[in-house]
Amino acid sequence: MAGSSNDEKDLKVIIFQLKDEEYAIEVDFIQSIERMQPVTRIPGVEAYINGVMNLRGVITPVIDLRKRFGIESKEFDEATRILVLNKEGNELGFIVDGANDVMDIPASKIEPTPEVVGGVAEEYLRGVVKLENRLFTLLHLDKILQKQEDKAGA
Amino acid sequence: MASVLIVDDASFMRMMIKDILEKNDFDIAGEAANGQEAVELYNELQPDLVTMDITMPEKDGIEALKEIKSSSPGANIIMCSAMGQQAMVIDAIQAGAKDFIVKPFQADRVMDAINKVLG
Amino acid sequence: MSQSEYLEVFIDESQEHLQAINDNLLQLEKEPGDLSIVGEIFRSAHTLKGMGATMGFEDLAHLTHNMENVLDLIRNDQLEVTSHVMDIVFEAVDDLEEIIVDISNGGDGKQDVDAVVKHLETLQGLEPAASGEEAATAEAVQPANTINENYDEYEWTVLTQSQEQGYQAYQIQISLDEKTMLKAARVYMVFEVLEQIGDVIKSTPPADELEEEKFDFTFVVTLLTTTEADEIKQRILKVSEISSVYIKTVNIDPYKENTTKEKNQVEEKANSSPAKKQEKRKKKESSPGKKGTELNKTIRVNIDRLDVLMNLFEELVIDRGRLEQISSELNNTELNETVERMSRISGDLQEIILNMRMMPVDQVFNRFPRMVRSLSKELGKKVNLEIIGAETELDRTIIDEIGDPLVHLIRNSIDHGIEHPDVRKSSGKSEEGTVELRAYHSGNHVFIEIEDDGAGINKEKVINKALENGVVTEEDLEKMTDQQMYGLLFASGFSTAEEVTDVSGRGVGLDVVRSTFESLGGVVTVDSELGKGSLFSIQLPLTLSIIDVMLVEVAEEKYAVPLTAIIETAIVNKKEVYSAHNQKVIDFRGKVVPLVFLHEIFQVPAKDKDETDNDFYSLVIINKGEKVAGLVVDSLIGQHDIVLKSLGNYLSDVFAISGATILGDGQVALIVDTNALIK
Numbered sequence: 001m002a003g004s005s006n007d008e009k010d011l012k013v014i015i016f017q018l019k020d021e022e023y024a025i026e027v028d029f030i031q032s033i034e035r036m037q038p039v040t041r042i043p044g045v046e047a048y049i050n051g052v053m054n055l056r057g058v059i060t061p062v063i064d065l066r067k068r069f070g071i072e073s074k075e076f077d078e079a080t081r082i083l084v085l086n087k088e089g090n091e092l093g094f095i096v097d098g099a100n101d102v103m104d105i106p107a108s109k110i111e112p113t114p115e116v117v118g119g120v121a122e123e124y125l126r127g128v129v130k131l132e133n134r135l136f137t138l139l140h141l142d143k144i145l146q147k148q149e150d151k152a153g154a
Numbered sequence: 155m156a157s158v159l160i161v162d163d164a165s166f167m168r169m170m171i172k173d174i175l176e177k178n179d180f181d182i183a184g185e186a187a188n189g190q191e192a193v194e195l196y197n198e199l200q201p202d203l204v205t206m207d208i209t210m211p212e213k214d215g216i217e218a219l220k221e222i223k224s225s226s227p228g229a230n231i232i233m234c235s236a237m238g239q240q241a242m243v244i245d246a247i248q249a250g251a252k253d254f255i256v257k258p259f260q261a262d263r264v265m266d267a268i269n270k271v272l273g
Numbered sequence: 274m275s276q277s278e279y280l281e282v283f284i285d286e287s288q289e290h291l292q293a294i295n296d297n298l299l300q301l302e303k304e305p306g307d308l309s310i311v312g313e314i315f316r317s318a319h320t321l322k323g324m325g326a327t328m329g330f331e332d333l334a335h336l337t338h339n340m341e342n343v344l345d346l347i348r349n350d351q352l353e354v355t356s357h358v359m360d361i362v363f364e365a366v367d368d369l370e371e372i373i374v375d376i377s378n379g380g381d382g383k384q385d386v387d388a389v390v391k392h393l394e395t396l397q398g399l400e401p402a403a404s405g406e407e408a409a410t411a412e413a414v415q416p417a418n419t420i421n422e423n424y425d426e427y428e429w430t431v432l433t434q435s436q437e438q439g440y441q442a443y444q445i446q447i448s449l450d451e452k453t454m455l456k457a458a459r460v461y462m463v464f465e466v467l468e469q470i471g472d473v474i475k476s477t478p479p480a481d482e483l484e485e486e487k488f489d490f491t492f493v494v495t496l497l498t499t500t501e502a503d504e505i506k507q508r509i510l511k512v513s514e515i516s517s518v519y520i521k522t523v524n525i526d527p528y529k530e531n532t533t534k535e536k537n538q539v540e541e542k543a544n545s546s547p548a549k550k551q552e553k554r555k556k557k558e559s560s561p562g563k564k565g566t567e568l569n570k571t572i573r574v575n576i577d578r579l580d581v582l583m584n585l586f587e588e589l590v591i592d593r594g595r596l597e598q599i600s601s602e603l604n605n606t607e608l609n610e611t612v613e614r615m616s617r618i619s620g621d622l623q624e625i626i627l628n629m630r631m632m633p634v635d636q637v638f639n640r641f642p643r644m645v646r647s648l649s650k651e652l653g654k655k656v657n658l659e660i661i662g663a664e665t666e667l668d669r670t671i672i673d674e675i676g677d678p679l680v681h682l683i684r685n686s687i688d689h690g691i692e693h694p695d696v697r698k699s700s701g702k703s704e705e706g707t708v709e710l711r712a713y714h715s716g717n718h719v720f721i722e723i724e725d726d727g728a729g730i731n732k733e734k735v736i737n738k739a740l741e742n743g744v745v746t747e748e749d750l751e752k753m754t755d756q757q758m759y760g761l762l763f764a765s766g767f768s769t770a771e772e773v774t775d776v777s778g779r780g781v782g783l784d785v786v787r788s789t790f791e792s793l794g795g796v797v798t799v800d801s802e803l804g805k806g807s808l809f810s811i812q813l814p815l816t817l818s819i820i821d822v823m824l825v826e827v828a829e830e831k832y833a834v835p836l837t838a839i840i841e842t843a844i845v846n847k848k849e850v851y852s853a854h855n856q857k858v859i860d861f862r863g864k865v866v867p868l869v870f871l872h873e874i875f876q877v878p879a880k881d882k883d884e885t886d887n888d889f890y891s892l893v894i895i896n897k898g899e900k901v902a903g904l905v906v907d908s909l910i911g912q913h914d915i916v917l918k919s920l921g922n923y924l925s926d927v928f929a930i931s932g933a934t935i936l937g938d939g940q941v942a943l944i945v946d947t948n949a950l951i952k
Contacts, residue, residue: 040830043927043928052933090923166327247465254513258328263514
């Protein structure tokens with residue numbers, strides 16, 4: 001199975017944007033990158049769960065990553081993308097402001113996380129990488145996928 | 155390319171033999187899951203060789219062997235036996251089986267027996 | 274073919290054989306005299322042994338080997354089928370099952386089978402330490418390449434005489450491959466070859482020892498023949514598993530003078546080759562089984578492939594919906610006809626695919642006889658389990674789920690239903706209680722019923738307990754029918770077990786059983802007569818993956834309500850709605866029906882346009898057993914065949930939503946779990 005590689009060598013990552021920051025997720029987890037598409041609301045679930053979409057016949061839950069990180073919402077636009085992840089056979093979509101870069105990050109360049117990056121709590125982050133004047137924050141996928149307790153409207 | 159009819163009630167066993175034979179470029183003429191089918195398929199397919207399990211429902215391998223032998227005396231039949239079936243193997247040899255192989259099958263054993271019978 | 278594919282078939286087939294062994298053992302226990310059953314069991318054990326050994330699962334092979342030995346004794350009337358013997362064999366089967374489970378879970382199939390093997394060996398009258406048939410004692414062997422055969426006077430006479438008649442004498446040392454397993458049979462084949470070309474006048478070790486495999490791997494024969502040495506060697510090497518053949522000409526000149534005895538004695542001796550004596554020994558084993566395997570007309574298909582097929586077809590159904598929608602918009606005759614035909618064909622295809630996924634409930638039922646046997650022993654009760662309609666088919670997703678809840682219900686019937694034999698006797702019943710497990714088709718449903726002729730349910734006790742635990746109020750009870758009162762057994766936190774036995778009352782109540790069945794779209798009901806027995810009835814849908822629904826609209830959202838839960842749809846005037854106990858209700862066909870407002874339950878964002886001008890409610894009347902409710906929606910869209918899809922693990926417990934489906938326009942609609950909406 002691909003995916004769980006914790007190689008201490010190079011990490012191939014996808015770079016995406018949320019507000020003013022750039023984030024990175026290992027390519028191994030990414031199944032595809034989709035344009036924004038209709039999402040069906042699910043009643044009574046956490047507010048950051050946008051709903052489910054029809055991804056080529058598979059019902060795929062979609063998470064609004066801004067809401068997940070407590071960043072203020074913004075209208076979806078042409079640049080909005082859904083990163084489709086595949087974690088242990090379950091597909092899951094992350095709505096992000098934009099995604100357009102694939103990079104190799106040397107593991108040695110990953111530095112410990114400063115306490116808060118762009119408002120995202122430390123626990124969701126695996127580290128930061130400085131590369132050619134750009135700063136990327138590497139996400140901690142498992143933590144993000146753990147549900148929060150605050151149910152919407154309940 | 156010699157053709158082989160595989161007879162065994164366990165499809166697992168048939169698969170094992172089939173795999174061994176296919177890797178050695180044999181042609182699988184057919185598969186039978188009991189003695190009755192074996193006799194019918196033999197008459198229909200006239201394979202060069204039969205691997206015949208001894209213990210099977212409906213009709214056991216020895217009876218099937220005898221029936222095949224009585225209508226086709228030249229039939230090349232190799233018995234597939236398990237430990238503890240010595241007496242039955244000997245019965246089968248007397249009834250005209252050309253050789254026998256013992257479970258668990260080992261590819262080289264199976265091929266050795268088959269090559270000797272056909273060679 | 275990969276190792277894993279072998280393994281899959283191996284596991285499948287092993288399970289089948291274990292099941293056959295279980296069934297036949299139970300049968301044998303009923304008819305201990307029927308040795309044809311023993312034959313069947315023997316055959317299954319034997320096949321398992323061969324398969325296990327092939328895959329290198331030694332404990333499996335070892336255990337089945339010992340089982341086989343015991344069965345052989347039974348078959349030959351050397352061992353009686355007592356309850357003790359059965360217990361040990363069952364124990365062995367349990368171990369085998371554990372091994373197979375371990376293997377199917379990716380384990381190595383290693384299991385400590387010593388205890389059971391010891392029991393089996395004791396049954397065989399063996400000292401537990403002695404190992405099986407392979408314990409061949411090694412005779413002294415000649416060192417390779419040096420044949421040193423000694424002949425007595427009589428043998429020399431024979432040798433001399435035959436040489437005068439033109440025969441040559443050879444000493445032939447034959448070595449079998451060290452891995453040869455049936456040595457005697459190999460030796461027999463060698464002798465057959467030799468006897469075609471001459472006469473064997475002596476063998477070392479002697480024939481009877483060869484026959485008993487009392488030799489290592491090498492033996493020496495003396496052959497009188499006119500065939501050349503090389504030719505003899507070639508012929509012997511034609512036999513498999515012969516590793517070497519050495520031939521030496523016997524020089525008999527020194528004894529040429531001694532020629533008195535006749536030659537026919539030689540022949541006599543030669544004839545006593547090994548195994549001829551064995552001919553008469555036990556003949557073929559199993560009798561023609563009534564069931565017989567039906568391998569000839571079926572092929573084995575991996576269930577995953579069927580799932581893939583189903584998934585692909587589901588996509589087709591979605592596109593079919595889309596195509597139907599497009600063609601109705603375009604209104605082109607040719608397109609319409611084509612789409613119509615396609616729809617019809619895909620309808621047929623749907624039926625076939627759904628049928629392929631159907632499996633007989635026997636898959637689940639077949640483990641119950643064993644369970645009932647051990648359970649009744651454990652509880653000291655006599656129980657006869659009758660299974661009716663085991664061939665009834667259900668979708669495999671349902672089959673996979675109903676096993677555990679059924680186990681619970683059957684345990685419940687035996688534990689709480691069937692009385693102890695003395696109690697039964699004193700109340701004029703036969704000592705042996707009967708539990709009947711029935712499955713049958715009816716319309717779009719399959720019913721599974723468990724009926725016992727035990728003590729029945731004490732209504733008063735149920736009521737008291739229910740009041741005690743706050744499950745119901747006195748008020749509620751007044752309106753309840755008997756069945757509804759029995760149904761309280763399935764309410765959360767209910768248990769009537771007075772003594773907590775090892776069997777039930779472990780905290781898992783019947784409410785779990787109910788919710789499992791309900792999650793499958795099933796309904797559980799109970800009926801009972803005190804002193805006569807109880808009947809638990811479960812109604813299940815035939816299939817789960819493609820279902821008929823009513824599509825409804827709530828504001829701008831679409832929801833699907835399974836047709837199986839719908840009694841009818843209705844439109845009522847808002848004036849007909851009353852309030853009772855803070856609950857909006859309507860009087861519907863003389864019954865008070867509570868209303869459930871979907872836009873409230875699902876917090877549906879209101880539509881932009883004003884709706885107050887509407888004087889009517891659109892209702893979908895749903896039921897769950899006896900209870901009824903009216904779902905209030907904005908509009909009814911219509912009836913559709915839809916493909917049920919799971920929301921996945923991430924969204925596992927969404928209230929009142931059982932899944933989702935993809936509509937013709939590609940949108941996702943949620944499927945309403947009506948059971949959650951009726952209290």
